[in-house]
Amino acid sequence: MHRLVPLILPIALTVTTPAGAKICTPAWVAGWASAQFRPAGDAQLPVGTLTDRTLRQIVRPSIAGDRLRVRFSNLAGTKPLRIAGASIARARGPAAASVDPGTLISLRFDGAPEVVIPAGADYLSDPVSLPAKALDTIAISIRYGGEPEQTSHPGSRATSWHLPGDHLTDATMAGAASFDHWFNLAALEVERCAPAKLIVALGDSITDGKGSTTNGNDRWTDVLAQRLQADPKHRDVAIVNQGIGGNRLLDDGLGPNALARLDRDVLAQPGVSHMILLEGINDLGMLTRDAPVSEDAHRAHVARIIGAYRQIIARARAKGVKVIGATIMPFVGNDYYHADAQNEADRQAVNGWIRTPGNFEAVIDFDRVTRDPAHPDRLLPAYDDGDALHPSPTGYKAMGEAIPLSLFD
Structure with a gap:
């Protein structure tokens, strides 16, 4: 994790790197992923299920990292997908919608709070400083603007929750409906210094x-x-x-x-x-x-x-x-x-x-x-x-x- 820290130093002071010190070269690695495609049959949600709703999905990265970014997918879409907002947080557990409110971070896309993903494309969020341990439980929430075409991983074996309106910063999502699928969520990537x-x-x-x-x-x-x-x-x-x-x-x-x-x-x-x-x-x-x-x-x-x-x-x-x-x-x-x-x-x-x-x-x-x-x-x-x-x-x-x-x- 890199932060810019202001330092007040005497003009004559020279900052040097200790001999033998290793310089960190951060690199991204996929910590979690799911194969996205167009759902069919029982895996397809009834029309209107996600219209103007917030969907919270739970994933588990397999490796530790200092920063995170999310890859959203419109792979099966035939038209642009509007995501009206997204957030990320540590979940309270794998089988509940609640998150630790102290870790809630709004995701950005090129600095903006929403994004339009072209048909058939994926889109990475901007990185956020949310250090994750391996096998942490991470909640990713999506606010849909309108009715999304369905790009999904039906066999999630993980429960997702949804509510009407904007619940991106809602720590509990009380009363949320649920299903066991992932939607528009292709990967959680982690940045780390270690190879x-x-x-x-x-x-x-x-x-x-x-x-x-x-x-x-x-x-x-x-x-x-x-x-x-x-x-x-x-x-x-x-x-x-x-x-x-x-x-x-x-x-x-x-x-x-x-x-x-x-x-x-x-x-x-x-x-x-x-x-x-x-x-x-x-x-x-x-x-x-x-x-x-x-x-x-x-x-x-x-x-x-x-x-x-x-x-x-x-x-x-x-x-x-x-x-x-x-x-x-x-x-x-x-x-x-x-x-x-x-x-x-x-x-x-x-x-x-x-x-x-x-x-x-x-x-x-x-x-x-x-x-x-x-x-x-x-x-x-x-x-x-x-x-x-x-x-x-x-x-x-x-x-x-x-x-x-x-x-x-």
Whole structure:
């Protein structure tokens, strides 16, 4: 944090830097992020829900910093988005709208209290001096001017609150309505003097945390963040979760396909040094969800999935990012995909490629961690949230604890 402090010094006094002193070169790193897209179906709010309202959303940075700035998003908008005001504060906790009033700061945009964000664009707030500890709970409030088009991250697993009118400096937001989504909130970036690394987890609902506890911060990425901060050697490593429920490598689903969002959601994140890639289970399942396909179609589909991995690896390596592959977990028994022996053979073929040395810089074997030894095509019952596809909080804990921290040295 830098402040200008007036000093009254004798004219003859010379200020020198002590020999060997280190000069701070501040740098920004993403401390928290969410993949934004156009919501659909039940994830879309009824028209008028956010009109001329204040929306307070809770996030948790994974690394400490001296100053903060917020990246707001109008990614799915077809017209400019007017934000009539915004504020930031320390929240009282992850499951309440109240904040510490002594920390409330109004956000500015190029010095102004409001901003108009062009269609399809993101916009950074001006930095504010609000030192944050790793795993702090931070509240970001938005005042909408009019009816916003919806750009969202539906699978927040975090509660947001809204009230009519201007409540940017309201410490309690008493009587606020709530829902469990994030809107127009792409990232919280932190500035720090100490060097930092950033892991971006790119994935689907298993990364997004379906089956985890609302406001519990117990996704596998949360478990990893806690482990990193508990280890003095790795407190300089941040992690952000860019999972989208239903996401695929090859086709759009709930949100754009992984190849289409790679640049924005991963490579554009400030400080990114590592990526963990856990994608492909929805591609494998959707192939035969509606009808069987030929053996040739199965082989071609596996080849396309591997081709998508190659593209992601090549593009990330070109930016100096270390790409860590995660094996696809079992899903036989899931009623939505009703996988058979051929789907399982496809999964084994893809995992075989992931495990082959030289394809990824490193491998996290989530398949080995979560499968049932007696039925290796199925999740271990203790780790199954009940649909034979998504882990329970116990399963996410096992996943997060299985990742060697040495991967990020």
